[in-house]
Amino acid sequence: MFAGKGGVGKTTCAAATALHCASLGEEALVVSTDPTPSLSHIFEVKEKQKPVRVAEGLYLAELGIDEVKQMWDEKFGREVYEVFSAFVSVPYEQFADFITSILPGLRDEFTVDYIRRLANEKRYGRIVWDTAPLGQTLGLLETPAMLSQHLKPAPRIYSRLKLSTKTRRSVLDIIKGWESLSAEDMYFLRNSVRFVMVTIPEALAVEQLESIVAEFAKFGFKVKQLIINNVIMDSSSEFLLTKAQQQRQYIELLHDRYHYMEIFELPMFPHEIKGVERLKDIEKSLFE
Structure with a gap:
């Protein structure tokens, strides 16, 4: 999983890594949850149907907001709505907005679950995951633990509702399903x-x-590799020399602070990385 703040080159690094995996003979999928x-822009792909083949042994998929919402609808949304609408009359779209507001991050949960299911299917030898900028990624990674906390009082609340035994059991089964999903996703992320x-x-x-590394560690996620991108290697002009010297202090700090990680320095290229x-x-x- 590639993570970092916006604009640092996560997508480019993820795409290049996936290309390398495919070159080794692994069937690889590069998937974006941004x-x-x-x-699609980097690989110059115009096809809407995903996953799409972009190179020998390499496929691309992009999971946007609409795709995540559709997965939530298919797995729990309609089922939960049937129970909910038994005692509150509300259109489904309003219900979906409501339920995701009282359980923040619920849709993010299905993003993690999507990656986990892809891995378990073993269709691809390697899955390279390009994430959203750091703030959104943190929310996504925190969701399994957060969802478990939100669901703890739910069985007690639903047990007090004046519903039929059959309906109440359905509600509790759904909650248990969410809890199970959350636990499986957290285990997947950690292991x-x-x-x-x-x-x-x-x-x-x-x-x-x-x-962000400290926040990852809090949830048991260990960062083992670090890519320092856009490193100026050419000092042929006074401007470049000054910029390179300025960068060097931060590069040395990163090496010192994260000495336990495998660190790569990726040079700044004079051209757009596309294709x-x-x-x-x-x-x-990165690999030679």
Whole structure:
């Protein structure tokens, strides 16, 4: 899973890593859960149907807000609505907005669950996960634990409702299903996902990285790899030399602070990274 603040190159690094996995003979899927994904742009893909083949052995999928909502609808939404509408008359769309407001992060839960189910299907030898910017990613990762806390009082509340025994049992079964889903997703995140952080050698990015790594650790998520992107390697002009020297202090700080991680320095490229051939430049820098 690739994570980092917006604009540091997460998607590019994820795409290049997926390309590398496919080059080794693994059937690979690169999937974005960013509400405004850019993988299609990087791979120059126009097809709407996903997953789509973008290279030999490599497939791309983008999971936007509409897709996540559809998964929630299919798995729990309509079932919960049937029970809820037994005692409150409300249109389904209003109900969906209401339930996701009293259980914040519920839709994020299904994003994690989508990745977990893909991994369990074992259709792909490698799944490379490109996430949303850090704030949204944190919410997504915190959702399983948060959802469990929200659901703890639910059985007691529903047991007091004047519903039929059959309906009440259905409500409690649904709650247990949510709790089970949350526990499975948290276990998956802690035991099956490799977290790769992407940053750039600038003051704000370095500062934000420290807090985010600490937040990950709080939930038992261990970041093992760090990519420092946009490192200036060319000092052929006074401007570039000054920028490179400025970056160096942050690069050294990152190496010192995260000495327990595997750290990669990715150079700044003079051209836009777009298309498979350009991505191969990134792949070469990361893996050769």
